[in-house]
Amino acid sequence: MRTELLAPAGDLERAKIAVMYGADAVYFGAAQFSLRAKASNFSLDDIAQAADFAHRHGSKAYVTVNMIPHDSDFEGLEEYLKKLQRFGVDAIICASPAIMALCRQAAPGMEVHISTQQTTLNSPALAWWKKQGAERIVLGREVQYDDLCQIMKKAEVPVEVFIHGGMCANFSGRCTISNLLTNRDANRGGCAQSCRWNYHLYEGQKCLDREDYLLSMGSRDLCAADWLEALLKLDVASLKIEGRMKTAYYLANVIKAYRFLIDEYYNKGEISQTALAYGKQLLARVANRPTYNGFLGGISEESQIYNLPSQVSQNYVASVIAYRDGRGLLQTRNNYRQGDRLALMRPQGQDISFTVDQMVDEDGQQVPVANRPMQRLWVRLPAKADQYCFIKMSED
Template sequence: MTTKKVLKRPEVLAPAGTLEKLKVAIHYGADAVYIGGNAYGLRSRAGNFTYEEMQEGVAFAKEHGAKVYVAANMVTHEHDEEGAGEFFRELRDVGISAVIVSDPALIEICATEAPGLPIHLSTQASATNFETLEFWKEEGLERVVLAREVSMEEVKAIRENTDVEIEAFIHGAMCISYSGRCTLSNHMSKRDANRGGCCQSCRWKYDLYEMPFANQKRSLVARTKSEEPFSMSAVDMSMIEHIPELIQNGVDSFKIEGRMKSIHYVSTVANVYKTAVNSYMEDPENYVCKQEWIDELWKVAQRELATGFYYKTPGEDEQLFGARRKIPAYSFIGEVMAYDEETKMATVRQRNVFSVGDEVEFYGPGFHHFEQTIDVMWDEEGNEIDRAPNPMDLLTIPVSQPVNVGDMMRKKK
């Protein structure tokens, strides 16, 4: 008699660069979000949280049964760690569920000066085998974010040999360097990538030059005018078609990249992965990855999508090189603020320009979608208008199906 394997529901972990994004991510299904504080993070240009914003974010998350983690994953130089103890104590006292750290000095400071605050190991620490996870377990860490270079076979082996919680990236941008530890930005723009200042030098376009001959004054570009410039950049990751394998191999937390992405991105990606996870957990034996989920992710894709290192070493097709696949471009144009069932009218806060005659799509949590044409609309004073050009204006629009507060509008560019 064989014992049926009990599958653990994974956490859907979404990025939240601002308080607004935190609330949107949780509204659209995220079980947890990760944010940045005002120090020790790797996204200096993200909308990092003040202490007061953290308080509000944690309260909102708890009200909805979600968790908030704080990324404090910078590599510290001399004196960077000053004040870290107080910072971690503030996180603990405000109710942060865990802090994500890579630097051993910060880990030690957090463990000794803010006892009771759980510590997760950042992907920056390059954990690629179960012995590493066991080491950090002995240091008191309860979860490890795996390096993005880990294969699916390695994920399976890690789970079979340790009970440490595994967090793994399943969607978003991929860094071309090993676990994000890169100094291109330091050299090219004097912005320290490992202390929050990365200028994404790998995304720049480069020409490839031949070495000059003795009688030449300058190098020659070693490509034809029809070829694209080179980059050192990977395409983005998407594991939507491999949810069963991730769950069966014991990944506890599905991590989505993108603290600097828009609420359009955060809402869409969190919505898709939560829908897929729910579908699998409800009926694993009959689970099917739906094409509409894949299509939905392409609506917010900035680059082509692949599976990273999970199944093979990425080659030319997994890099931003050569001819580009055309990506459907959608514009986030509004958010539903109210809905009147009797009149079937929605009050929408405009985010980008749209006009009467535009084909638009409404979407909401739980993968509720529908499309319609904007036939008429009114501004906040009740004047009928043909075009909505001003961000954050309140507009009234008749809708063909019921909508809810927090539903989003977009249109194809």
């Protein structure tokens, strides 16, 4: 059994990107029953299309139904689950025993995966969920590698592990700071990320604030590339990328990096240092918070962000809207100009660098610089391209 690479998608376009860049499975949700109220732009029709697209390319489609529901949230849920089954969705990811039971009764053709919102950290908890009928468990992000090894020896249900993306400061599902401070429900898709705000620290009445920054619970993001080979050796069922709110370009790079590294492992039996360096180079391209290895190596002093700035990348230059006669119609994301060295990034293969020789707008007028967001210009490309390609700054 090969370990699955599972990627997120915030809309249909991103679901297609995820599949094209090598995700074995893609997960997404409709706003109503999902935990990313703002990230879910999937209509029922989009879900059907995404599942169909994934299947046609040999991938699977999972739908998140992972809110911690209130009584009223069950309205329409049974019909929704039946529709998901009709669309061919492979599994739902849920955090509620009742939703699991409802799915097994109303839509038994779909697997039920237990969300990380349940913070499953140990083998007896896995066994509890298996006994209730769960078919996969997404582990809590706090599981350390040594513990994971022991869990894998005892687990009688497939296990999914996060390898990349945002980390909750607190145990997922066990945090209602957002509820208290903003009245937005962390467990029903409204998390205001209040953990990332600044806090004064007191001992009694005595303020203990440092001079340089206030206390924040906000975590660095997870990047488990260094642990990937070890995780693959454990035969976990699935390695999961977080980030349903991330851009298509972010997803393409992150998925491509992990796809490359996983394929390297299965083709050569190991991930060489050279391959790892290339994969990490791909990961470093995309805008992100500072990263760390999560809890895999233990509880790290490097886990907190405090006032460290995000790494905002200007690397992404344009998306490809159309291709004709050797030229691509590019939609501008960051400035570029005639003479710049850019690169064409495609789902398969290495990037191809090229120099921008001529830029022409849709009226046929030559333009020396692309400096307006979403500006559309025809540019000669070094190879055939389609809507799944991106134009980025060249690294050569």
